[in-house]
Amino acid sequence: MAADAQARRHAGLLPQTADFAANLEASRRHLARFAAAPTLHLIGGVPTASASGETFSNQSPIDGTHLGEVAAGDAADVAAAASAAQDAFEEWSAKSGEQRKRILHTVADVIMARADEIAIVESADTGQTIRFMSSAAVRGAENFRFFADRAPAASDGLALPSEHHLNYTSRRAIGPVGVITPWNTPFMLSTWKIAPALAAGCTVVHKPAEWSPLTANLLAEAAADAGLPAGVLNVVHGFGETAGRALTEHPDIKAIAFVGESATGSAIQAQGAPTLKRVHFELGGKNPVIVFDDADMERALDAVVFMIYSLNGERCTSSSRLLVQESIHDEFCARVAERTRAVPVGHPLDPDAVIGPLIHPRHCEKVRSYMDIARAEGAIVVEGTPWADAPRDGNWTVPTLITGASPRMRIAQEEIFGPVLTAVPFSGEADAIKIANDTDYGLAAYIWTSEIGRAHRVAQALDAGMIWVNSQNVRHLPTPFGGTKASGIGRDGGDWSFDFYMETKNTSIALDTHHIARLGV
Numbered sequence: 001m002a003a004d005a006q007a008r009r010h011a012g013l014l015p016q017t018a019d020f021a022a023n024l025e026a027s028r029r030h031l032a033r034f035a036a037a038p039t040l041h042l043i044g045g046v047p048t049a050s051a052s053g054e055t056f057s058n059q060s061p062i063d064g065t066h067l068g069e070v071a072a073g074d075a076a077d078v079a080a081a082a083s084a085a086q087d088a089f090e091e092w093s094a095k096s097g098e099q100r101k102r103i104l105h106t107v108a109d110v111i112m113a114r115a116d117e118i119a120i121v122e123s124a125d126t127g128q129t130i131r132f133m134s135s136a137a138v139r140g141a142e143n144f145r146f147f148a149d150r151a152p153a154a155s156d157g158l159a160l161p162s163e164h165h166l167n168y169t170s171r172r173a174i175g176p177v178g179v180i181t182p183w184n185t186p187f188m189l190s191t192w193k194i195a196p197a198l199a200a201g202c203t204v205v206h207k208p209a210e211w212s213p214l215t216a217n218l219l220a221e222a223a224a225d226a227g228l229p230a231g232v233l234n235v236v237h238g239f240g241e242t243a244g245r246a247l248t249e250h251p252d253i254k255a256i257a258f259v260g261e262s263a264t265g266s267a268i269q270a271q272g273a274p275t276l277k278r279v280h281f282e283l284g285g286k287n288p289v290i291v292f293d294d295a296d297m298e299r300a301l302d303a304v305v306f307m308i309y310s311l312n313g314e315r316c317t318s319s320s321r322l323l324v325q326e327s328i329h330d331e332f333c334a335r336v337a338e339r340t341r342a343v344p345v346g347h348p349l350d351p352d353a354v355i356g357p358l359i360h361p362r363h364c365e366k367v368r369s370y371m372d373i374a375r376a377e378g379a380i381v382v383e384g385t386p387w388a389d390a391p392r393d394g395n396w397t398v399p400t401l402i403t404g405a406s407p408r409m410r411i412a413q414e415e416i417f418g419p420v421l422t423a424v425p426f427s428g429e430a431d432a433i434k435i436a437n438d439t440d441y442g443l444a445a446y447i448w449t450s451e452i453g454r455a456h457r458v459a460q461a462l463d464a465g466m467i468w469v470n471s472q473n474v475r476h477l478p479t480p481f482g483g484t485k486a487s488g489i490g491r492d493g494g495d496w497s498f499d500f501y502m503e504t505k506n507t508s509i510a511l512d513t514h515h516i517a518r519l520g521v
């Protein structure tokens, strides 16, 4: 590829996959291997079937067809992967930061060389439309480059001198770690966890979500092709209750980085307690977007619509609660409704489609059930336009706006995790803050106002880990990512990731002959 096109692609400016027919053809080609033979674990650099020989079926969200079999791991496979990660740890953690940096940059290069394949497979496996998935590899590669660049300084610490001592801190990798990921944007999301772990010097056992297993293998293959030593990144497929649980319970696994539902986070904390597992949790959200009557209406409207209908609404930071000031409520909601009806639902590989099928029939049923719940609660449901050609056995839904909701209704409290937006009116600033904070979650919040003092006041009063003012969700990699309350424990991003994957050690050196009490003299 020409250097110019490569540079533009890195900047995310070049549509990689702009031709529907070509995408369909590419998906046939890239999915063939997953249909021809089971997708295996990758343990110690070797594709490995489950010790039990068990597999599970992976189905297309588009039409329910069988995409292939996947190895169903259990405690025996996790033990083999943990042992491979343990064996690889000494050598990998002993490499210099510069050596790790070079290898991780090469991983990013290999990811970019396979960008179209990763985008297509991700789209076909998850139902997320190619319009958004075309940047999956680009974002994944960026994550690798970001943490690769920081690897050489990851073990640096602080000098903390006192009167009689020089104290200095240093960090070292904690050991083999487990990374457990969900099915929404699985490729990008797993690189966000795995890249800093590898940069820190940890070795990894990755347990991808059972509903989206395929791109985990593409990532591990890219890492191996880039020269990552065998055993440094292992993949064990399988269900949460078996493979996931075994990983959280394994004594050689020193920490678990988990992204998923709040209830699963709770279970993992209990499972990891006997082995004193360090945990980092990125959990659910019911994020408010607060639109004041002095906001830039056009930009607020664009952001509100984008932040609920992009990525099928299967997005932890989606603004799924729209809090609108009463004075503009009816007009604003009417305009959101107009957009809701116009957002195109379609085949995920069609570059014109915004919303594709949801990940799984069970999840689709759950999301659609909220339309009935909303009606039963007395709210008004505005449904978008279905795709006329949607295959019968796919997990299809429509973008949905719910109005006439009150703050305590289930539709305003529970994480739906689909393209469903619940609008609630508010009277003024204090009311907006009260409603926004009145939820179990505290991941992200969005504020739209033109008054700078109000922007700061509201931002400070909101109980959430991440606040955006007059902005959609724009991720800046050095900033902390994570939530309060049921939305998570801990932060990652920038140095926060290294703090999780590394142990900090303090060394204290006496500068003089300070007083030491002489006992027993």
Ligand code: NAD
Residues within 6 Å of the ligand: 180, 181, 182, 183, 184, 207, 208, 209, 210, 238, 239, 240, 241, 243, 244, 245, 248, 259, 260, 261, 262, 264, 265, 267, 268, 271, 281, 282, 283, 284, 285, 315, 316, 415, 417, 443, 483, 487, 488
């Ligand atoms: P989930 O909790 O059902 O599953 C996530 C992963 O955990 C899967 O790999 C699953 O197999 C595994 N798992 C399940 N039970 C387990 C157990 N007992 N022990 C160990 N592992 C277990 O979540 P999901 O439905 O795949 O993903 C959707 C959820 O993820 C939503 O709640 C969403 O908000 C959340 N999420 C949060 C963020 C964030 O950054 N806060 C980002 C993306 C997704």
